[in-house]
Amino acid sequence: MSAVAEYPVPRDPHQPNGDAVPERDGQRHTAPPEGLSVWATAQRTGPVQRRGRYVPESVKHPARMLPAIAAHAVHAYTRPGDLVLDPMCGIGTTLVEAIHAGRDAIGVEYEPRWSNIADANITHAHHQGATGRASVVRGDATRLSALLPAALAGQVALVVTSPPYGPTVHGLVRPGEHGVAKFDNAYNDGYDRGNLAYRDLTGLADGFAQILAGCAVLLRPGGTVVVTARPWRKHGQLVDLPSAVIAAGVRAGLTPTERCVALLAAVRDGHLVARPSFFQLQAVRKARAGGTPLHLITHEDVLIFRRPPGDPPGSAFPTPEGAVIA
DSSP: OOOOOOSOOOBOTTSTTSBOOOEETTEEOOOOOTTOSEEOOOSSOHHHHHBTTBOGGGGGSSSOOOHHHHHHHHHHHOOTTOEEEETTOTTTHHHHHHHHTTOEEEEEESOHHHHHHHHHHHHHHHHTTOOSOEEEEESOGGGHHHHSOGGGTTTEEEEEEOOOOOSBOOOEEEEETTEEEEESOBSSSSOOTTSGGGSOHHHHHHHHHHHHHHHHHHEEEEEEEEEEEOOEEETTEEEOHHHHHHHHHHHTTOEEEEEEEEESSEEETTEEEOOOOHHHHHHHHHHHHTTOOOOOOOEEEEEEEEOOTTOOOOOOOOOOTTOOOO
């Protein structure tokens, strides 16, 4: 495996694949060919990717998407001026990367805590020179038809999102007198059935199918949906979330077209260099000590769907007050 230049890179209409080739460390790198199924999205760590580009409070979200994953999707599947949607936008990673690339973006977020941080990240991006416009709408993404303007039907070029992996995730750690303490590792402080993170796999898949069905109405014919997901283990058993996402997309009327890999590990001299969290390391070590051959997670599945080009324009739905792109 050879190392490839990490996205984001500026789009250049004179390049064969539409992307300029960036210079880094005095060397000119070759951009990956269009359609490459392995995305080199962790050549830099997540904190380094976000440093200065996102407000400091962003680190508190328990399941942040790598900015390079969102940026790669935006550059690969849209052009400047296109509209990008993230129906579960969290701290606004998809939105920030879209507006830095000259696209417009709209996000939906269920929890006010994260939507407020997403707003701050959008403002911060504009202060840094981002030219796209973006807005965050607060609400339940399973009810997109009640949240977003009717005028958006058939206008979205790209959806980029990721479902939750459960009510708690690895979060952050802090060493203390009595060992390592975990914090910022839950989506909210109480059990909330409205949050998909608190449903079982069947409930999560059903809710996500509702979200994707709403996205299908908003997509323009031939528009793209990019979903990042990975399986996890519960009581030692593998929970196959990527397959559930594919089934949900099909139920929503979307056509699966690609299954790619977004690396969570760096590529160095032809080898993968894992970037595990403290708890990933701990879980793998315990499993191996007990005779289970677990391995560190080094990638996320990237599941790509299209709205069939021949689909008629999406049905209109009511426009709520305040849901505008600004």
